[in-house]
Amino acid sequence: MNTLNDPQTPFAVVDRARTDRNIARLRAHLHASGVPLRLHVKTSKSLDVAARVFPGGPGPVTVSTLAEAGYFADGGYTDVLYAVGIDPHKLPRVLALRRRGVDLAVLLDSVAQADAVAKASADAGDPVPALIEIDCDGHRGGIGADDPILPEIGRRLADGGAELRGVLAHAGESYFADTPAARREAARHERDTVVRAAGHLRRAGLPCPVVSVGSTPTAHAEADLAGVTEVRAGNYVFFDLVMAGIGVCDVDDLALSVVVTVIGHRPDRGWILTDGGWTATSRDRGTATQRIDQGYGLVTTLDGRVLPDLIMSGASQEHGTLALRPGSTGVLPELPVGTRVRILPNHACATAAQHRRYHVIGGGAAAGAPVVEAHWARHDGW
Amino acid sequence: MNTLNDPQTPFAVVDRARTDRNIARLRAHLHASGVPLRLHVKTSKSLDVAARVFPGGPGPVTVSTLAEAGYFADGGYTDVLYAVGIDPHKLPRVLALRRRGVDLAVLLDSVAQADAVAKASADAGDPVPALIEIDCDGHRGGIGADDPILPEIGRRLADGGAELRGVLAHAGESYFADTPAARREAARHERDTVVRAAGHLRRAGLPCPVVSVGSTPTAHAEADLAGVTEVRAGNYVFFDLVMAGIGVCDVDDLALSVVVTVIGHRPDRGWILTDGGWTATSRDRGTATQRIDQGYGLVTTLDGRVLPDLIMSGASQEHGTLALRPGSTGVLPELPVGTRVRILPNHACATAAQHRRYHVIGGGAAAGAPVVEAHWARHDGW
Known part of the structure; x- marks a missing residue:
């Protein structure tokens, strides 16, 4: 039984329960409209x-x-x-x-x-x-x-x-x-x-x-x-941070994320480095013009809890930089080398476009790393 | 014999002569250094x-x-x-x-x-x-x-x-x-x-x-x-506009481009719309902080001549917007629906990452649409 600890990072994850909830919400709304x-x-x-x-x-x-x-x-x-x-x-x-x-x-x-x-x-x-x-x-x-x-x-x-x-x-x-x-x-x-x-x-x-x-x-x-x-x-x-930023959904409705692994630290700069760069998240900076700039995305634990004030502040091709958002009075969390976290994206369409398939988790509360229930295909190109 | 008029847009093009010239330049420099x-x-x-x-x-x-x-x-x-x-x-x-x-x-x-x-x-x-x-x-x-x-x-x-x-x-x-x-x-x-x-x-x-x-x-x-x-x-x-912007190369050294097709016009806004959005160019805006902001890229004719002051100013998923750069005193060129142009990218690594292969042209001066001489493979993922 694979969990989110098993596939090699970076990879895209879809939370099935959140996807189904998002689908049901619009279905109900449109049913009312006929x-x-x-x-x-x-x-x-x-x-x-x-x-x-x-x-x-x-x-x-x-x-x-x-x-x-x-x-x-x-x-x-x-x-x-x-x-x-x-x-x-x-x-x-x-x-x-x-x-x-x-x-x-x-x-x-x-x-x-x-x-x-x-x-x-x-x-x-x-x-x-x-x-x-x-x-x-x-x-x-x-x-x-x-x-x-x-x-x-x-x-x-x-x-x-x-x-x-x-x-x-x-x-x-x-x-x-x-x-x-x-x-x-x-x-x-x-x-x-x-x-x-x-x-x-x-x-x-x-x-x-x-x-x-x-x-x-x-x-x-x-x-x-x-x-x-x-x-x-x-x-x-899937929704995304841009949609949450304008209030169409909440952050806990976001069904797409990218799992990345910590590969280094720069305590002098307040940085945690990961193996997820813009090839994994896209270069989309859609929240840059919103009230809250989320950098390249919000960071959560592997089981989906948002890490307060921690954002992906920078991206190279295969490196991500995590840092506290500017002005935060929080403390950089301890995330040793090898720790996996998830990035909630600014723009689901752009982030999904960087991946060939989705690893699907059930969603909901459970102990430990979420289980990968399925792989869903994705087709791109022109 | 295929030319750049034949494949369905958008697609990535590599100019072989420019690539070879770029390769020869660094080879000569490193030869000198030993x-x-x-x-x-x-x-x-x-x-x-x-x-x-x-x-x-x-x-x-x-x-x-x-x-x-x-x-x-x-x-x-x-x-x-x-x-x-x-x-x-x-x-x-x-x-x-x-x-x-x-x-x-x-x-x-x-x-x-x-x-x-x-x-x-x-x-x-x-x-x-x-x-x-x-x-x-x-x-x-x-x-x-x-x-x-x-x-x-x-x-x-x-x-x-x-x-x-x-x-x-x-x-x-x-x-x-x-x-x-x-x-x-x-x-x-x-x-x-x-x-x-x-x-x-x-x-x-x-x-x-x-x-x-x-x-x-x-x-x-x-x-x-x-x-x-x-x-x-x-x-x-390949080089790119970011490298040209700091003077490492000239714009006519850029060996990678994306061919897109005009699909509409908004004369009221000074826009020409194309079928090449950020899936084709990436969201990279690396020139935004340079002396000359090239938007999502510089626009050339299909045979590679830079169209003065015309940049790709905006990008949706499958739409590009072409416009004169801010402050330009030029005139928007006549590019009817169906016209193909090429976009020179800000960041070759990011733009190339959006494509599965390259259409290769010989480069150099020739009448008409450049001939596609070969297809070069590209391998991505993790």
């Missing part, structure tokens, strides 16, 4: 994690790469949205996945992309479903809900041989919404913006069956989703 | 790249993980230094690699580690060679050259059944040495510190055959390496 979830799989990239979200069998998923689409197709997932603006070069691969029986939809926000999708659809005799990306907060891509180009894009899709499937918004700025009121406002604005865009398409005589919203902060924030047909969220299965 | 190179393979993690450094067959290498040690052992490399402080838990794997015929040496800086290596050596009947890490600039681990614990660690190794092979220093702070004079000073201090430590061991009657120094900035900075037996460097095969 809108189904389209799980974003880019955080875990794991069929094993997705199976916990969809215990009854494959459900609708969002992917961030066509590699994810292929991997989830292999796992029986046939309702897939590729939610990064389509590069026309990728359309042959989209069509190939569709020929495998995957209802794979793409995303776009320009006439150029709409024409490319329409042409590829017409050439293949397969109307590729496309969502039009609507910008609700200036975060990244998308067009304004009231932009007159919206019906034009819709028409080019519908008339050119593609399938106009609907509209999508992502409230990316909600990652900085650090009060419940701010997140509710972001969720309502995301909803209202995309519903308004859908209205414009319908008034232009165009179909708009799908009205898609989502981000982990907004998905948990508002129950009234009138006019919305699906909610996308992915980070919430 | 000290051999122990290539650090953590940047490329590629047998194909190492073969260009050692055209006559496998030479001495430095690794940052035991996975690299195993991969290079598979490739015939038998003189290997694992240059991260040893976690005692990893000693069985070290011994297993040694049983395969690899002269694998470990690094340490404490009595606890020395005792663990000595015990494992004695138990296995195989004296594991160990270098003692000497701190020369307060960058990370190591003990002071004059610390009385140094001969004590050496004695415990030698008397306990291990092999005391020598001392090692890494001038990690030289990554911030932004003048030739500062780098030369760092190189001399690295040399003098570790040579002094070797003297302490020898005066205590202990052996010290290896005196190892190295970092890419210091390796190029000083020809007088009296007392030093080997130089470690790895980043230099």
Whole structure:
């Protein structure tokens, strides 16, 4: 029976009980709203994690790469949205996945992309479903809900041989919404913006069956989703310090961590050195701009108890530096060479991306090092 | 015949001519110093790249993980230094690699580690060679050259059944040495510190055959390496914007880049969006504290010409944002949807770590998209 003392460090750990609790929480919230979830799989990239979200069998998923689409197709997932603006070069691969029986939809926000999708659809005799990306907060891509180009894009899709499937918004700025009121406002604005865009398409005589919203902060924030047909969220299965920092979850909801081993000490500098550098945690410093800067992550004991004020303050390729957070009046804990600790990450998506699989522990209280119950696969690349 | 227009983006590219030029430059410098190179393979993690450094067959290498040690052992490399402080838990794997015929040496800086290596050596009947890490600039681990614990660690190794092979220093702070004079000073201090430590061991009657120094900035900075037996460097095969930013190389020496495709525009914000996010470039922001902040990287055309003042200013998981650098009086270039550009990275080690292989181009001037001549393998994990 392996425990977290056995695999060679560094390695990624998923706490199954916390994952299940996070999944149940959003499930209950969305049940109240009556809108189904389209799980974003880019955080875990794991069929094993997705199976916990969809215990009854494959459900609708969002992917961030066509590699994810292929991997989830292999796992029986046939309702897939590729939610990064389509590069026309990728359309042959989209069509190939569709020929495998995957209802794979793409995303776009320009006439150029709409024409490319329409042409590829017409050439293949397969109307590729496309969502039009609507910008609700200036975060990244998308067009304004009231932009007159919206019906034009819709028409080019519908008339050119593609399938106009609907509209999508992502409230990316909600990652900085650090009060419940701010997140509710972001969720309502995301909803209202995309519903308004859908209205414009319908008034232009165009179909708009799908009205898609989502981000982990907004998905948990508002129950009234009138006019919305699906909610996308992915980070919430693991959560992370950025989400805890804005109050979407608590630190003890964090289901992903990285086990590292102490390999040295610099008492003159207040440092404890580990064998977990940025290859293990990623270079993500998402909490640097939050009220509490967690460095590269919070440190816990191997069984998950947070070590007060101890953070991973620095990272080289294969070295981590642990130190008390600036201003702490605490005492550096005694952690001899060979001691294993866990790092709770700033950004679960980025930290998970550094690993090829997850070591799964049951979670909950138990004496000694947690037992590794299973290994869950992870699929990356493009 | 594939060109950089063919593989699906994002993907990593290595310019062979630049790599060879970088390799030749350090080779000539070290030839003048008379000290051999122990290539650090953590940047490329590629047998194909190492073969260009050692055209006559496998030479001495430095690794940052035991996975690299195993991969290079598979490739015939038998003189290997694992240059991260040893976690005692990893000693069985070290011994297993040694049983395969690899002269694998470990690094340490404490009595606890020395005792663990000595015990494992004695138990296995195989004296594991160990270098003692000497701190020369307060960058990370190591003990002071004059610390009385140094001969004590050496004695415990030698008397306990291990092999005391020598001392090692890494001038990690030289990554911030932004003048030739500062780098030369760092190189001399690295040399003098570790040579002094070797003297302490020898005066205590202990052996010290290896005196190892190295970092890419210091390796190029000083020809007088009296007392030093080997130089470690790895980043230099590719170089990167951090190295260019302090003047170790020029931007046109950078041999690693990532090809991405334009997927959208936000003219209202001055943004061009691409399909290359932090999964493609890493989250490394190493130039943020340099005189010129390059964002997530400099943008070039597909054939490698730098686009003036255009940087990758933002990164989501699978989205990159290109924009003119702050203060630029330039004009955002016309890059329609589907256009491919290349990103020159801040930190080659971190960007390379996001990819499973390299697409290799010949380099040099040629019309049209560069031809992909080869694919070079890369091995990661722990």
